[in-house]
Amino acid sequence: MRKLILLAGAAAGVLVAPSLAAAQDKNETTGLAEIVVTATKRSANLQSVPVAVTAITGETIQNQRINEFGDLTRAAASLTLTQSTASPNNAIILRGIGTYAFSIGVEPSVAVIIDDVPVVQQAQAFDNLSDVERIEVLRGPQGTLFGKNASAGAINIVTRDPSVVFSGHASATVTTDRGYKADGSISGPISDATGYRLGVYYNHWDGNVRNLANGHRLNDNTSYGVRGKLRSELTDKLVLSLNGSYAKSKSDGTAATLRSIDLNYIPAGATTAVIPRYNGVSILPALAGIKPGADNRKTRVDNDGFTENKQASFSGKLTYDLGFASLISVTSYQDWKYNFSADVDGTDLAVNGTAPNVTSPIAPGVGVSNSGPYHSTSFTQEVRLTSKGEGPLSYVLGAFYADAKTTRDFQRGPALILAKWTGWQSTRSVAAFAGVDYKFPTNTTISGAVRVNNERIEDSFVNLLSTATVYVSPTNIGTCGAGSQLCAGSNEDTATTWKLSVNQELAPRISVYASAATGYKGYAYDISSGYTPLRTQNPVQPEKSKSYETGLKSRFLDNRLQLNVAAFYTDYDNFQAQSSQYINGALQQKLNNVGKLRTKGVEVEAQAMPVEWLRLDASAAYTDAKVVSFPNAACYPGQAQTGVGCAPSTNPVGLGNVQDRSNTQLPNSPKMKINLGGTVTRDLTSDLKGVFTVNYQYQSKVNFDLLGNPLAEQKAYGLVNASASIERGDVKATVFVNNLFNEHFVTGIGDGFGSYGVHYVTQVLSRDSDRYFGFKVDTKF
Template identity: 90%
Template sequence: MRKLILLASAAAGVLATPHLAAAQDKTESTGLAEIVVTATKRSANLQSVPVAVTAVTAETIENQRINEFGDLTRAAASLTLTQSTASPNNAIILRGIGTYAFSIGVEPSVAVIIDDVPVVQQAQAFDNLSDVERIEVLRGPQGTLFGKNASAGAINIVTRDPSVAFSGHASATATTDRGYKADGAISGPISDTTGYRLGVYYNQWDGNVRNLHNGHRLNDNTSYGVHGKLRSELTDKLVLSLSGSYAKSKSDGTAATLRYIDLNYRPAGATTPVIPRYNGVSILPALADIQPGADNRRTRVDNDGFTENKQASFSGKLAYDLGFASLISVTSYQDWKYDFSADVDGTDLAVNGAAPNVTNPIAPGLGVSNSGPYHSKSFTQEVRLTSKGEGPLSYVAGAFFADAKTNRSFQRGPALILANWYGEQSTRSIAAFAGLDYKFPTKTTLSGAVRVNNERIEDFFVNRLPTATVYVSPTSIGTCGAGSQQCAGRNEDTVATWKLSVNQEIAPRVSVYASAATGYKGYAYDISSGYTPLRTQNPVRSETSTSYETGLKSRFFDNRLQLNIAAFYTDYDNFQAQSSQYINGALQQKLNNVGKLRTKGLEVEAQAMPVEWLRLDASAAYTDAQVLSFPNAACYPGQAQTGTGCAPSTNPTGLGNVQDRSNTQLPNSPKFKINLGAMVTRDLGNDMKGMFGLNYQHQSKVNFDLLGNPLAEQKAYGLLNGSAAIERGNVKATIFVNNLLNEHFVSGIGDGFGSYGVHLVTQVLSRDSDRYFGLKVDTKF
């Protein structure tokens, strides 16, 4: 708090003195600004593109404090996130569709593209957003132009380019929840034909959970990064752009907290409550001074755990002006490393019996821990020909190549639920794509796009436990010990996806459109604990989607009101999801094809500037995302067999207790979500401006469990954020409050019934689930 006061004093001093740098000339504008997007791999006005896309501009990023990837939910009503204490287990969800999986072999249903380059692992996206020019949230299948892992949508992030004149910005932020951030960028010319841009950031937060075992704060984060761009006009027709970045993010402690525990649980026929135990050890001592609930910020574990992300990327872009079109080549290389350690038993008790305490490389502690690094590398090459000019015909055609490899080591122990394995998956993709638009004199535009993609995946797995045996043939009982056959495999698939749309302008700046599209996400190997040769022999089948959409895009009242509406209906087959399954009589987490899904709904986005000093933003989404067919789904752990639909399987092979989860809502898919925002800008005199903003976000209840555990439900909630800023010249100071009403909510829920014998529900708490105040000071030059 002291640092926050000092920063506020410094800001007041800067604003109270005459600003020495001359303010840049600003062109007065009337109404809403035009937004150019690249949602169709061609630059086009947002309102002319027959795609449901939310464009988040640099101004919106600043006004709504979109500093991290998770903050995008404030701007896009159809976007939700499921988060855990380990970023590889997070999920990006659009229109109710997302991928949650432990396997390194599965790709997300929502692609993330940064400056024309798709990220290898979805976890790479969960980082700071620094020096960003624009973010486009494209809803619905986008695979024809953005690739095979965009069956539910794509998020296109565009960073700032070098400027023609020397310029820059710098900012510092401090918050009452012990958070500090600094970032900045400089840009300018090196010569008449070459310019540069260099941005840096540093972010530190102490965390929101207290470990009573040692007094440490958990869920903290320290991150920093650097991003550079170089743009050079090699000739009057050839332009070279180089981009490179490095980022590191680390947490010295990770934890979920206790939300609920059933200390009165009695199995059928029992007369006394079950005492929660882990390996026969009562865990009640570990619950001392912990009050379960949505506002619980305490835990007691002997292993704090940690996570660490490192990523480096480099890309080069060549654009050659052919006169009638531009020939563009984009080459990229990415390297992402992730490591973690986590407390598995969730206590600070000696639960291993007579076994010795665990030591490195897992983690020091008394109980059960797991750990293991990930490493992903990717090379991509895209070449495309993009039309130029304002004629009725526009097009894009190109080819894409990607070669990616991810490996992971995993250990768990030292005495219970032992695991020690290494696995890897490599993916090689080759694709050709084309898109064509033709505008008729009737102001009707027909559009079509197609992509043919060939993908080859390979996997490898070895069980390193001393007890692992060698698998030789289907008649053996080997467990993929070193030298096993059929614990490495290959699968190849070729598929075509397409999109058709028609757009009709019915009045100036008012148009309607309709489209149909297909999506595809390739085969995947389930490379995770419990791996058997059957996973190599039977990879998880590809996920496909067919989508229909119609919409309205409009601007009225001399550009002061924008209203966009989209209605959608999408079917998914063989949806890839992580869920519990009975394998050889035991319940295990496994990647599998759920079956048929359907998501349908209505989205409304509106922006208004009735007067020059007032900006209003609103978006709303109704999403009905359901599992249409999921028979023989496992019962969730601890599910009663009376009145819940849970019953012993009639399958002759014996699947344990099963239920029918057909016609049920998908996890973390709110039916209703609303975002409202207002920004007032007023002249305060003495060369000063005041800005006052409010943002409200509300969503209906969700359940985080695909199998329907009612204890995994998050009730409806709303978040109110506010800010007040004073700007003088090129200096601006902003006071803000996050979650003003202190509405506690969760980003993920789990039930440990299988470990403790009673329902013990834990929750993952994001930073925004608590109220905090802050001050940001920034300057531009």
Template identity: 50%
Template sequence: MTHKFILLAGLSGLALSQPVRAQEVAAPAETAEAAAPAAGIEEIVVTAQKREQNLQSVPAAVTALSSEAIANARLSDFSDLTRAAPALTITQTTTSPNNSIILRGIGTFAFSIGVEPSVAVIIDDMPVVQQAQAFDNLADLQRIEVLKGPQGTLFGKNSSAGVVNIVTKDPSRDFEGSLNVTAATDGDVRTEAAVSVPLSDGVGLRVTGFYHDFPGNVRNLTSGRKLNDQENYGLRAKLRAELGSNLTFTLTGAYGKAVQDGAATTIRSISGTGTPRVFGSPALALLPSLTGITPGDENYNARVDTAGATRNETASIAGKFNLDLGFANLISVTAYQDWKFNFETDFDGTDLNVLGGLTGGALNGGLVQSGPYHSTNFTQELRLVSGGRSALKYVVGAFYSNAKTSRAFQRGPVVAAADWSARNSSESLGLFAQVDYTLPTNTTVSGGIRYNHEKIGVSFDNNLASATANTCLAGNPLCRGTNSDSVVTFKASISQELARQIMLYGSVSRGYKGYAYDITSGFNPARIDASLNGTGPGLLGVGPVRPETSTSWEAGLKSRFADNRIQLNVIGFLTDYNDFQAQSAILVGNPPAPQFVLNNVGKLRTKGVEVELTAKPTDWLRIDGGASYTDAIMRSFPAAQGYAGQTGQVWNGTASALVGPCVAAAPATAASPRTTCAFQDRSGARLPNSPKLKWNIGATAEFGLGGDVKGTAILTYQHQSSVNFDLLGNPLLVQEGYGVVNGSLGVEFGKVRVTAFVNNLFDKHYAASLTDGYGVLGGSASNDAHVVYQFQTRDSQRYAGIKLGVKF
């Protein structure tokens, strides 16, 4: 099994900087404050503004989790963060590239490899090129920072809604190690080990390895196997060397792989008129094949003939030089990452002999879709960070990125056939600066600006025998293109210290996400050059999708009082988005018909209030709570496509009432109560998977059990209001509000800790995403059948377990 533990190594580009040890040395101006409290709530030092600061002095909305908080909350996977950060939600599917990270109601869900997410993920100063890379094991972390709102000034163009900043542990000055083993009643087994070794004076090495095996939570009744299984393993090594009295170098290499041998959704509901049939074929009725399946939110059974599989492999290397110049710190970070992903899924979602039914027996089996991804990214950042206790502080820097992604896709072979390959490139250069000045009145004024230039490229080859020049026949030069763009973004804030550890602030910031090519099935020359509009299917003169911009206003109170035993942060925000990039509808063909493509869907607004409370009334009891009220709406989306099988106006007995409302829908009557709706006006509707209210509360009690034996009891509750998973508002795709209770009881004696835990104590079932199979199993007025599929995560069921931790 040695292939499971591969460490990549190499050298970064040479540059100069000062040691900015995120966990070892606080910024000089804040050391005294951070170290002063001997009791009460601990201080957390973050790098939310590219320099070390006390979390409470940052004039921005940041949720920060220390290594202890991560361990106590059992945050093992990226999706677990939703339990600790109320403003964060995640839409999960059977394949990680189709997952979506959402902050304050804003996230990116699109099949195109040319679209960057609105929420950036940064791991040790290295931005991941594909959001799917984030869905990995969270092992041996120092802290996690969730930065809410546009962060483009310091973190770049792909952070128009926020940033999740992940910081791993550095080597320690003394030898230390840890081993954690977890086993649960649902068959889940996790092992994580870390060891830090001082190699010589000023040189240390930290090595972390993890292994995770989960048998799955969905039973395939056709084969008897479980689906949604996962096997993860990986290794990370970090070498830190003090090359002189003022120069430090850190080299980090990491490798991880996730293997899944079966992926599937389950049926939540079947509704509508007629019998669900695969593409309307009389020989392919769904219902007789559902023996043993009872649709509902408690359904964890499926019937598919192709189990599906995924392979996710990531390797990265990063080098960081730090030089103390006396007046400032000069920091260089050079990184390279390589990500490979491959998948196969059952397109029809049944175990029926679909090919036989559609071809009269000439072929046998089901419809399958599959294809590999491959992304690489080279990044180089150089920044100058002021030091000392001066009232003037600054960060000045430059950032370069060169990312390339390729993808192949096959589907079919009888209907909905696709066979294409595509490549996308993005090369960008950013120059940024931020200056803070503190007046004698304890008023701090901050201003930041960023210039970003980007060039994107695309090539697309349609390999189907039916391909033409207008549908990107392989080698067509009109299906290769480039586009460039330059933009300036900014951020400004003012904060006032009212008393020690009590601060008011206000800020305004501008976010940006650049041009994007819609690289999906149906790609054509017009998606590169608007002047190449044609008459074939999918041709509309749009060119690359326009940039997405955001302007955010924020005001907040950050406070600590009661002898440092209560921390209360209250933040209000309002953010407007123009030309939001999402999958929506355009008019295609003659006569025009709707088709899903990447498009600018109009104006959005997200506004709300966030509250975070931490209280430590006694040394043995800690209470943590958070709440997020978010009103995320589409202010202008007047020509959205009608959702699957949408009807227009409904007769209510006395007058017609709009449902949608539909655009140009014929009035309803008692004799004709509904009208099919091709397009609708979604202006004023809520964004998908954006709960209006999400909150959590938890209590941690520590108590003595005699001698050096200590006990810890933790009880938490998380709740969110209802959401609709559909951008177009399909009422069948609503997940009602729900709450989940988790608890644990631990005993620590010496360097050994044993913890018993239970997840989802009351076994509350919920979906992480919902989809309507209308296009495959319904799709006509005579067969208006809706089969709703749900993706259920492991945490949607109750399980218990034991965790054994040893430190040495």
């Protein structure tokens, strides 16, 4: 770690030294374009903001084909994603930190903001990115200005505003993996004071997994959406902006495929290999025609499963020019609905014994299935006062209110591992925040920000199984049957977060900065299967962080080279995570406080335009994200049977077999990620222009299991994407290839040892894990 920091500093010094004399004034227009961001709730040049932020412009989005949220990993080296067959279980990870949890009562550690509005559930972010102006990936705690659910970072998405003249664009894409997409927008004036923008998209993909039981393709997706914007200058000082959107995404089949199975597993004390079974039924017939491996794209299940997302949002923004400052009000309302069904046993076999087959509303089939809808609503109101002008003092003062509610119904059955419950959670937040910058004559800028947040959470849980019990006595508090007063509760707390930084300009366009910040994510209820009154009485403790960062931001060589470097060190206490725990002698998934985490590393981002027709992009992140203290972690599935690394718990309540996971790497946190890209733009003839782009993305090995199952490891891999375009006038045609060398990788790994008695390792496969070619036509007017 120390060597990497020294190396980055030395490299920066070598590059900066010759530029001090040659640095250009701030009006230089050749070379790289200036980028304006709102990372501090105020519009500012990317290079002047003392924040580690990756700004992805509309040009980059187009050249690198960033069409969906998952594509952002191509441009942000510190960003990784963990994905499952159900989007609420996905996780956005920055600098190794992210939240993976089943509970509706926990917020993510990485906030996603779309046009000034934070999304309610992180799953809402996994959607198409259409008609986007800019995306800002802010790394490290951002809670002082963006709220309590930004303890690890924030992703700020800004969509395009109405144009002052009539304009529009349309595009159509077709791919060799049975995908096609169309999107477009129109914009222009309604009157001298009012403008509009309307964008639509439709996207379909057939999927990458074949269900041998019925021939259907799984992991498919069909999505469509519409967004409208209206901007009106009500007076010469008052501007109203309205923003409304609706989107729907559906998959008619979901599946993880078999990565490996241990058919030679012999438990300690046994002499013969275990035959994998589910409820006593051998699953070997369900493996017919399936060859386990990283390239396996086949499964055999009786229930295809499905997922469906629907979301609608509306926001209004009023901006009043006070002369010395702008008074801004942002009001929003969101409604998100999600439903799913999933095959639990992973086979097409009748595993329920004499019980009847599964029927609606779970899913038709002969096995075990999950299902259940979510519904979230959110109202937010933010008011802020933002300074104007070029004086030494700039500031933002604000207040924020949010009221979010989420309900979830869940059932599993029909005969095994039964579950049927309904849960409800609400969060009311009230906050005041402020950020101040002051620039001294020495070109030294001191910045400070603070946020005081009061939060009240409430929960309710009802177990609808016939065997559920209610309160009986203090020693037998039941399992949250209907009427139990102990399964509904509330909790309130107030927390303060802050950030301090100093930025020193060494020369025009060259500065160094250092900052310290705190992060906070409040109490949470673990609203999921296995809920008891104890969860209401003991909500998961708040997650807190302290972060230190230093960096360099620079442009030199006639504004043709940009180099930004950041080194960071962050401690987390009471990190909230989903993991296995022994509860009453049984291993269950539970939201809990893992303990202490630490993430540290170095990030380097560079852009160069040595000549007007060539642009080079490079970013790299070294991240050492570790669990510092986790002494009583449960053993991973199968580890307790071998005894390797496991020991009986000494805890007086009895935790089963446990292991010490202290000083281990966090899940899906690669130590090294590298993104490289090049774009060549040349005039081919007097009216033809060619654009050629190549991108390379590398990441080191990761393990997807917090408990360290070695079978959950994804080895290091690298991906190459390329495209070639010809542009004539307002029409552009592009051919492209994704994953040129067909490098197979996964976005999630699970082990079904607890279900089958042997290591049965499954994998979640993204679309990008296979090579495909495509053709796209764009037109604008």
